[in-house]
Amino acid sequence: MVSFGLLGSVEVRVDGTEVNLGHARQQCVLVALLVEANHVVAVDQLVDRVWGERPPRRVQGTLYSYLSRLRQALAPAAEQVSIVRRSGGYVLSVEETAVDLHRFRRLVGEARAADEDERASALFAQALGLWRGRAFTALDTPWFTTLREALERERTAAELDHTDLRLRMGRHTGLLAELSTRSEAHPLDERLAGQLMVALYRSGRPAQALHHYQEIRCRLAEELGTDPSPPLQDLHQRILTADPALTAPATPSTAGSGRRPVPVPRQLPASPPVFIGRIPELATLDRLLDPQAAPGGTVMVSAIGGVGGVGKSWLVLHWAHNRLEHFPDGQLYINLRGFDPSGEPLAPAVAVRGFLDALGADPAEIPAELDGQTGLYRSLTSDKRLLIVLDNACDTAQLLPLLPGSSTCTVLITSRRQLTGLAVSHGARSLDLDVLPDTEARHLLIRHLGHRRTAAEPDAVATLLTYCAGLPLAISILAARAAAGPDLPLSALAEEVQEAATRLDALDTGDMAADLRAVFSSSYHALEPDTAQAFRLIGLAPGPDISVSATASLTGLPVARVRVLLRKLRAAHLVQEHTPGRHRMHDLIRLYATEQGHGQPVSVSEAALHRLADFYLHTAHTAAGLLDAHRDQIPLAAARPGVVPEEMADRGAALDWFTAEHRVLYAAVDLAAGLGLDAHAWQLARALETFFDYRGHLHDWAASQRTALKAARRLGERSWQADAHRSLGVAYTQMGRLDEGHTHFHQALELYDHLGDRVSQAHTYRGLGWVCDRQGRPREALDHNERALRLYRRADHRGGQAMALNNAGWLHAMLGQYERTLDYCAQAVALNREIDDRHAEAGAWDSLGYAHHHLARYADATGCYERALDLVRGVGDRFNETEILRHLGDTHLAAGDHEAARLVWRQALEIAEEIGHPAADELRDALMDPARDLSEDQSEDTRRGRS
Incomplete structure (x- = not known):
């Protein structure tokens, strides 16, 4: 048996199984035919209905494709439905009673023609019960919009006629x-x-x-x-x-009986006037209606959780109003005021008594005690198909007396707390709401304000959406303020929300129910004191999220205790564990937490943030040493009591930690500088250099070093200033900003010369050589590099010697002296193996590969590059992995293997696009023009290993 549903979301079922109808545009074709089932619909009409004024270029071919797929989808019901070509168009043949739209119209017609009121009322109820929501939800061409509006008018007319009938019957x-x-x-x-x-x-x-x-x-x-x-x-x-x-006329059920009529409760508040998205969540709630979904005949309970303002109640009411036909015995609703800023949560006894009145219980027969009232409530709901909405619940204890005992009832609960106890005792299904995705958030604002107003100020709209961060209540509050002042530019609201100091003030309409600060406040004040303290401190922490270990140092508490506090904050939906062991706050909740944090003694906040800065610095220092054991080490001051830096077993663990903490560590540099911890700011920026280098985070590298340079100047530490200048020289040269790189290297050199630091001078000469090489001046570059090599040898700095030897070999290659390249770089490989510097060894193998390539020894070049790739991947340096893959592709191309060249260039491009490597455009060009040899573009080589 086949059935078509158009009065709600579009659906087709064959023998009870839903058919996959494909994407929305394909569904449009089906609905356009179903609306005129058994009648020919011209091709031009179909195109207009499905695409409106914007059909695709090859529209007829696309239409035929959709029709073919629809025939395949409906094949299981081929004996009952068919789509066939007729002169000038197509016709869908089907029994009209299989389509809910046609069945609705037929039933309404029969109801209006019926002689008996009872029969007419039953027919109206049957017709209106077919509606599951807005007709053909999600289909949005002008034709569908017009038809949907017309059908809504038909539905409203039927409802009005039915109401007149029921009033005439005394109901x-x-x-x-x-x-x-x-x-x-x-x-x-x-x-x-x-x-x-x-x-x-x-x-x-x-x-x-x-x-x-x-x-x-x-x-x-x-x-x-x-x-x-x-x-x-x-x-x-x-x-x-x-x-x-x-x-009122006497009704058969009450005339002469002396009994009170039993009402059908219809307590749901109005459906939200504007509702966007939440398709997966609505589908999850729909599964509650599946008769197979209640194992063992248990009552169906779903607990919808989420932070205040995320739209829990809107979701429930929207779903409920579109599913009323499933609850013919009525709907009970109560706001339990679990987090009402204006008062205490509603007592269960008050809630139960309200339900008893709604169910028509005789006041004289209602027991005095709560247990007796609960028993009567469960008796009255037994075997009834009721929807019970328990909105804004405080905790499980408040809910238990309100749960019916009948499996025919469906219960929806909303709460800002995770109701774990309810899941254990009653098998409640949890559904946690997150903020709206960007697209749905934009649609919500447009639905509130209209296309014309939002289109007039696109920049202001983008700002409003950015700072609302997908929270539906925040969007609705700003929309209400804008609607209240139609002459108020959206840019004025945007200015308010941009400023952290006025952002929560902007999200206040003057009504406590529409004041975001009041909404958050009610959740915050329900916390226990130590949990509230953790909430305040987490709000002050830098970066987008925070680990459990970092939270322990921030609060000065043991990790085990911190896990408990975080679990309580998760249960209150004030933090979210978005990945295992890492927690984040919604931006607006963080702002509220920061306000509360600023309200506590300054000494408490500063001590907590100082501990956090110690945690990040000491852990990053350890991790940096594992990434590059050959970098010059600096001593650190002891961490404060309560700080427990993370321990790492090896280089891989260090790289994983840096990757997870990258955005936080970048923000922590600025935090330290803002707290006046200038030594922390400089040392932490230095600890990040190797990771930023390996992962190609060049802009973050430069920004953190600019902060470090300012901190070093405030401290008067000239050696630290020199190191920051040299690090900026490397970062800017890597970014291709060669003049700035050259300037910073020279500033570093002057400071090192004054300090008499020969090894650092050598590092800097090597950097100057790199800049000159990038600027196309290989002779001058070679002079700088030879000076660096002499200084390294005087200081017996073997790691520096190995780097300088490799650079000298590379520069000889730039001068066409490839045999000398092989000599220098072979020495570099040998020395790097002695000191076990695999990263530098990878660079030397790359240089050897380059020389072999230009000597037309392609097999030798390939072997060198593959050795370099093994080493560079072992240390996690994705920036230089991109460079070596570029060179390997050039060698494959020169050897005549175009397919192999394209393969490695694709690998290089994937990495380059992921990390923002400056060679990404060249790689795209190479893939478009495989005859191009990237190695010939010598001035664009950006390998960090040659600095």
Whole structure:
């Protein structure tokens, strides 16, 4: 059996199994045919419906492709449905009752023609129960939008007719909640207003009926400049005079029985007016409706968690309003005020009593104690298909009395806490909401403000979205402020949110429910004191996230205790463990935490941050020594008490640690300088050099060294200033900013000369030689390098000698003296092996490969490059791995193996694009023009090993 669902998300089921219909555009083709099932739809009409004014170039071929795929998808139901070509177009043949849209129209027609009210009401209910949401959700061409609006009008007309019928049948009591919700969604619908007034009057609430009339009268005057229609005015007058004709007729169920009618509760608040995205989460909630999803007949419970403002309640209400047909016995809703900034959480006894009233319990029969009330509540919900929404729960204890015992009920819970206890005791399924992706966040803002206003100020929109960081409440607050002042430029709001000092003020509408600071405050004040202290300190930490070990040093607490505190913060959704052992805060929560941190004694914050700076410095110093055991070591002052640096077993562990902490360490350099810890700032920047070099983080390298240079100047440490200048020389030369590199090398040389530091002078001469080589002056470069070699030999600095020998060999290659290159670089290989410097040895093998290549000894060159690659990969230097792969590709090309050349150039390009290597464009050109030999472009060689 096949069934087509258009009144909601588009779906097709064959024998109960959902069919994969492909992407949205392909679904458009199917729906365009289904809307006119068994009628020919012209090709031009299909194109217009599916693509609007922007069809693809080969639109007919694309259309045929989609039709072919749809036929394949529907093949299991080939006997019941077919798509065939007819003169001028296509027709989808199917029994119309298999399509919910046609079934809805048929049932509504039968209801309006029925002679008996009971039968008519049942038919209306059956028709309206087919709706699962907005028709063909996610299909967005102009034709679909127009059709969707028309169908919404059909649906509304059916609802109104059904309501008139039920009022005529005396069923006003069960209509009150439903009519109130619909009136909120359609405040200018006079027919709906009249129905609500009649229901209120017949329920003994004439004052509320008259008040509702005054509300719609004022709205009509303000928004449309009109008065209520004559029928609504007449109804108002009849209520004022208590017209006996308005009295409700007796219903078969209550006439003469003396019993109270049993209401159908409809307590859901209105669906959110603007809702974007959350497709995976809605699908997860849909699985609650699967009859096979409740093992052992247990009640279906889903706990939706997330930080305040992330949209938990909006998700639940949007889902619930689009699934009402699954809960014919009603919907119960209560806000448990678990994190209400204006008061205490709602007591379970109050909540249960409210549900009992909604379910029609006789007040005289309600027990006095909570246990008895809970028992009665579970009796009244037994075997009913109810939806129960428990919004904003505080904890599991508050929830337990509100859980029904019947497996026919579905319970949705929202909370800012992880309700682990509920998962254990009742098998609750957890669904944690994250912030909106960038695209959905943008769509949400556009839906609030409109395309015209957002398109007029794209830069301001980008700023607003950046600082809202995907938090739906933040976006909605800014949109509400913008809507309240239509003449207010969005750029003015953008200026407010850009400033950290005013950002949370900008996210305040004056209403406590729409004040982001108040939302965060209610979660923060629910924390225990030591957890709150950890929250405040983490907010002060630099970088995008923080490890458990770093948090232990920050707080001065043992790691075991810190794990407990972080678990509590995760449970409150104030931090997120985005990767194992690393935690981060949403940007706006971090700003709130920082505000709270600044409210504690300065000595506490400074001591914590000093410990954190010690942690990063001492751990980075150890890791840098493992990456390059041959770099000159510097002594560090002892770390403060409470600091426990991480220990690392080997080079690989050190590289992993640097990779994980990269962004944090970069920020920690600035943090140290800001705290006045200038020695920390300089030493930490120095510890990062090798990692930045290996991974090609050249801009971070230069920025951290600029901070280090300023710190060294404040300290008056001339040797440190010289080292920072030399490091900047290397970074700028690597980046191709050769004049700046040359300037910094010269400034370093002057300082080293004054200090009498011969080894550092040699390092700097080698750097100057590298700049000259890059500038196309190999003779001058060779002079600098020979001077460096002489200084290294006087100081017996073997590592420096090996580097200078390799550089001399390379420069001889630049002069076309390849045999001399082989001599110098063979000495460099031998010396690097003696001192076990594998990184430098890799550079020497690369130079040997280059010389063999230009001597047309391609097999020897390939062997050298492959040896160099083994070594450079062993130390994790991806920058130089890119360079060696470039050279290896050149050799393959020269040897006539174009395919091998392209293969290694592709590998090089992948790395270059990942790390931002300056040779990425050249590699792309080489792959486009494989006859090009990259090795001929000598001035562009950027290998760090030759510095």
